[in-house]
Amino acid sequence: MAVADTGSEVESAPQADHPQHKPHSTPYMMLAALGVVYGDIGTSPIYAFRVALGAASASESATRNDILGVLSLIIWVLTIVVAVKYMMFVLRADNKGEGGTLSLMALGRSAFPARPAIILGIGMVGAALFYGDAVITPAISVLSATEGLTIIADGFGPYIVPLTVVILLILFSVQRFGSGGVAIIFGPITLVWFVAIGFAGLRHIIHDPEILLAINPLYMLRFLGHEPVVSLAIIGGVFLAVTGAESVYADLGHFGRKPIVLAWFWVVFPCLLLNYLGQGAFVLAHDGHVGHPFFQMNDGWLLYVMVALATAATVIASQAVITGAYSLTRQAVQLNMLPRMEIRHTSERQSGQIYMPRVNFLMAAVVLLLVLGFRESEGLASAYGIAVTGVMLVTTTLFSIVMIRIWKWPLWSALALTALFGLIELGFLVTNAMKVRDGGWASLVVAFMVVVVMVTWVRGSRLLFEKTRKNEVPLEFLAGNLAKKKPQLVPGTAIFLTSDPLSAPTALMHSLKHYKVLHEQNIILSVVTAPQPKVPDSERVKLEAINDLFMRITLTFGYMEQPNIPRALASCRKQGWKFDIMTTSFFLSRRSLKAAASSGMPMWQDRLFIGLARSAADATEYFQIPTGRVVEIGTQVAI
Template sequence: MALANTGSEAETVEQSSHPEIEQHSTKVLMLGALGVVYGDIGTSPIYAFREALRASAGGNVAERGDILGVLSLIIWSLTIIVTIKYIMFVLRADNRGEGGVLSLMALARGSFPTRSAVILGIGIVGASLFFGDAVITPAISVLSAVEGMNVVTPAFQPYVVPLTLVILAILFSVQRFGTGGVALIFGPITAVWFLAIGLSGINQIIDDPEILLAISPHYIVAFLINSPDVAFVTIGAIFLAVTGAEALYADLGHFGRKPIVLAWLAIVFPCLLLNYVGQGAFVLANGGVVGHPFFEMNEGWTLLPMVVLATAATVIASQAVISGAFSLTRQAVQLNMLPRLEILHTSERQSGQIYMPRVNLLLALVVMLLVVGFGESSRLASAYGISVTGNMLVTTVLLYVIMTRIWKWQLWLAASLTALFLFIDVGFFASNIVKVFEGGWASLAVAFTVVLAMWTWVRGSRYLFDKTRRNEIPLDFLAGNLLKKKPQLVSGTAVFLTSDPLSAPTALMHSLKHYKVLHEQNVILSVVTAPQPIVPDSERVKMETLNDLFMRVTLTFGYMEQPNIPRALAICRKQGWKFDIMTTSFFLSRRSLKASPNSGMPVWQDKLFIGLARTAADATEYFQIPTGRVVEIGTQVAI
């Protein structure tokens, strides 16, 4: 089965022949990118500097060297990881305009066929770690914003968790209506957010310009040398400042490289730096008392509006991660890494706007359990970094494959740059992995569950395919025999869906066995997924005539597309087949699976695979076939 992309014609803006239209479109896309791409990293100042300073100080009072060292680490982390690694290099590794860890995996697999299984395994780990991030982000973001009310009045403390749960419940419940309308205000609100946090920081910097010395990296060296044991733990908290960097690449297909780069360099990066430096100046001016500097440095009438704005910004950041989880799940389904899941389209214009009820429900349950279980954003911070750093490690490894296999870089250059990125990524990962027992187990548990599900589905699907193929008759042999000795023929066309176009479909064999008739025209149809996001109509259909009775048709979809068989078959008219949906019957095999000790997998994995198969969405709905034209034939298979 083939998977495709939530695609978008991101690069068409950059190729426009009308400069005024291009400039206008780029500005609109930049505004949209602020809300979707930068929502996560844009809300990090609420908790990142505070947590890093607490880790370095070992309490609530930090010394001057700690403050400047932590601030310098944040500045250079944003510069090297986001500006250099992602903006300069990773964003160039697009798969026909699309980004994300599974797009990168598909690109790498196509260039490295001898190691495709290894690349697939790396991709599964990367996708699983993203889901670990997807459940932590809404929990910590919304919880940390609501905690800002404690700065307004400590009496609000008992209501923080309940209000957080209410906000999250509303957020997940509105997903079924789609994000199209809400997305129109995401960009402007996030733009106001960045300007607000930038101005908030400037006010503090003006009072203490000496804080700008933190730009010098020698404070990092001094901080690491003076207290290496504390610095190691602090680095794990520092990473909170760059969480969300993966979104730059994941949302590449929705906005294109140019708007994402311009939004970062012109708005996001400067405002983040100003706010972090402003927080440092505020803590220095208050004798090193850590507290909650993000909210506390907004005095008087600005405090309450900042809390409200922070809550809105965190909801937007959470929405972006939820939408990303939907898109990533659809890619995984299309690439046959997960069973078919129900996908509802919430927009008539944009195929990328989708809603997946089961995924939404699971995310909501896990996120709310995390909020109730941890109770404070500080505790959740320990659970945050592991999945994100692991995801970035996967991106670096796959990027090396792209550099050497596709970009054809010299080995020494690719290895040198990769070594730099790996040194930083491994450092962050090592400093976060020690927090497993402090909360890191939560994101790892989510990632492990997804890895187990994906591995079981890929492995079980292969065993099932091999087993059924051994028992099937070659299609060419059957077609030849039926042409020589024709059974009773009935008018119309029969389309038999199969994953193995070389063998006679089970539905065809059972139809002959029980009905003892054959249609005048029989099409053996298989659907495959291309290692690219979108497949043009000119490459959609491949037809092969076997004889007067049988024809083999292969439909190819990109991994970001939603397969629509009737619409794709209409293309066949240009190639000579007068397809008419009203005279066509679609025959599908519905397999009832039973565990077998001889499957090659442990019994527990057999049962897990069967359980996953039972959750699969109906093929008729998934392939968008009219229900009135479908005949399902059941078979029982032991695996």
């Protein structure tokens, strides 16, 4: 197989893409944030209370203490995890305006001169668990919404799974058109959704105000103390109420902290509380019968409206997590944690609007397998919790590094806050781990496969770099010799892409060996990824003249940017070097890899790395180089 040596020696890490649009008013950004940031957590009331209460009651009916205890748990988990942890603290830990697991990892690594590998490993685990979450969210969200049809009529039961599959197939098939047009209505629909679920809950709270007692945390503590064994199963269900909270931080770069915080406290949080309390009041009024309170507490025509709104809301929540998976993959590629993949831009105005065919296909396949395998949202709930709690625990770990190393907080205060969040999330992780056999294995399998791929790619790339570097000639030595004894010179400029700017690129050596000519201008070009989302134009290009024949250029891109080499080189004119694409040829080294007996990796990992390299997107397209200006020269390397 052949792989291009393109030179992306990346050092750091990041989160999701954000569009480049003109500044909007705060109310507009709040509305937009509702559709993207809160779509996931906004659909949790469909299943969270039902699953948690079902675990609390041994029979079909729940007692008054069960209902108040579970509600109190949900209320205070939402308060501590989302309102306190994310809104008050984590959202302030932005990396040049960007948030998310990989951005936090990049921020943490930048605090250490040596950039320890353990932080990179933590970031990999967080990213892998996000993928586990990303494939379960569409499955459980759409499936739980369509299950509302069984409340309308029992005859809909056999059609729930087929209908869910059709909706998901349509959702994934339209991704190639971009989400820009649909996103315009995401915000208003989600706003209607939150108002509707808040109103539905308020109706039943008015009929039974006693349910407001659940706000008292004593009910939570008494419940946990009275039923310590049962509470382990309940806690896993309760945590479903905060699924999607990580999106709050991941989408920080899209909207900024202020609109996200205001949307939470003014709309999302009040409506979620009203709905959960309303579900509790409904169950109390029906002698503790659990059933499906989210849908059942809507009667008459309101039930039809709620089912339709729930379906729309779950599609929006799924769209948000699919887009997040594209963005995370793009960042991982930029950070050399994954091989290059095809990226299609679906908007001329917004750089964040991207579509990745391979990611879309893989996600669609896994999501459909989950729906067909579990067939019920309650079964998927077991698979959901582990991924979400794992990502949150990774965020807390990395956030502690930021507090201590970057914010310079006193050690005791940073550790106290880390302990508060960490112990809660660790407790949730342990309780969810008990559900591995019931479905939790699904997200762990997805995460494990992603970690294996990332570790293999990072390790294999490093070994390949070290192996090829041993056989390369120092660039300064070669340039000096060629300046003294010049070969035949031909007009124009040759640009050699390489990941090692100190050594002569393989393409240059083979060009001299076979053609025995040299261009009048020869550029040794390296592309690096900075540990920040975007790099200002003033820091994009670094020029270094070696002699009359050779010049070294380093192009730096942020991990949120799509590398465009011709456009970046055009900016070199400001530094005195004129780039003319029509007189320039790009030389790429292509290496045909073969598995070796002693590479430093097991044979299976060797073969996996070679397979990943074979599947990598073409460097010419990835760096947006005109195909007519590219010359590829290959060699064979055993690894």
